[in-house]
Amino acid sequence: MVESLKQIKIRIRGIESTKKITRAMEMVSISKLKHIESFLNSHRSYFQALESIVDHTLRASEGTGHVFFRETKSAESVGVCVITSDAGLCGTYNNAVIKCAEDFAAQHNGKNISLVPVGKRGFTYFKKKTFRIPRSFTGLNGRYSVPVADEVAAILSRMFIDNQADEVYVAHMHFESLARYRPVVTKLFPMEKTKECPMDFSFEPHGERILDELLPWYIRAKIRLIMVESFIAEHGCRMVAMKTASDNAKELMDALVVMRNKARQASITKEVIEIISSSGKI
Numbered sequence: 374m375v376e377s378l379k380q381i382k383i384r385i386r387g388i389e390s391t392k393k394i395t396r397a398m399e400m401v402s403i404s405k406l407k408h409i410e411s412f413l414n415s416h417r418s419y420f421q422a423l424e425s426i427v428d429h430t431l432r433a434s435e436g437t438g439h440v441f442f443r444e445t446k447s448a449e450s451v452g453v454c455v456i457t458s459d460a461g462l463c464g465t466y467n468n469a470v471i472k473c474a475e476d477f478a479a480q481h482n483g484k485n486i487s488l489v490p491v492g493k494r495g496f497t498y499f500k501k502k503t504f505r506i507p508r509s510f511t512g513l514n515g516r517y518s519v520p521v522a523d524e525v526a527a528i529l530s531r532m533f534i535d536n537q538a539d540e541v542y543v544a545h546m547h548f549e550s551l552a553r554y555r556p557v558v559t560k561l562f563p564m565e566k567t568k569e570c571p572m573d574f575s576f577e578p579h580g581e582r583i584l585d586e587l588l589p590w591y592i593r594a595k596i597r598l599i600m601v602e603s604f605i606a607e608h609g610c611r612m613v614a615m616k617t618a619s620d621n622a623k624e625l626m627d628a629l630v631v632m633r634n635k636a637r638q639a640s641i642t643k644e645v646i647e648i649i650s651s652s653g654k655i
Contacts, residue, residue: 452538457492
């Protein structure tokens with residue numbers, strides 16, 4: 374019984390140490406989440422305003438002859454950017470995005486698929502597959518970076534412009550709220566054509582020239598928003614996972630404390646009985 378009590382105490386200390394780690398990771402995720410969440414509203418507002426300008430410009434100028442709208446009858450090559458995390462312990466976040474990307478690749482079976490992983494988890498997983506990986510981005514650790522987002526946008530744009538990919542997509546976690554996010558595949562190229570515009574616009578010098586400047590900004594803004602949403606979802610998933618782990622650790626500790634008290638009481642009772650038995654013999 375003494376040995377059993379000692380083992381219980383060792384387990385309690387181990388679980389208590391684990392709980393401290395999970396609690397610390399939960400607080401770190403909350404801090405990172407609050408920090409990057411401040412970017413979300415501003416990025417969404419900026420992107421929506423820019424998207425509206427692009428739509429109006431396209432509808433009024435009929436500028437769908439831009440290279441970003443180039444379509445092929447049969448897309449033989451596909452580029453996919455997969456955004457995952459660098460670290461684990463974030464619930465089903467990485468598995469959900471990777472599965473979404475794999476299902477998408479299965480739908481395009483037989484085509485030449487090139488992957489641009491953002492995040493170590495996705496890179497480590499897909500480098501074991503047969504996909505071509507021309508470029509990868511790791512070491513961000515959930516920290517949003519405008520230069521990295523712009524570099525990703527530039528690489529994906531160049532893949533399409535240089536005919537390395539007939540279509541370009543992004544597999545990522547779409548963030549709706551802290552309680553709701555889902556893996557999606559967003560089409561980046563070729564861009565979708567818009568309907569006719571009910572308003573008349575005058576362009577100076579002309580609509581095509583404006584689109585040449587406007588569309589790269591639009592693509593960069595879109596990638597920035599996607600990466601912000603992905604990182605927020607990552608921190609949200611990790612926060613929930615670590616809170617669940619901390620709660621489970623507390624429940625397990627409470628159960629072990631009851632077991633320890635019972636073992637301690639049984640040990641004391643045994644010693645008292647032995648003392649009484651000894652005194653009776655004397």
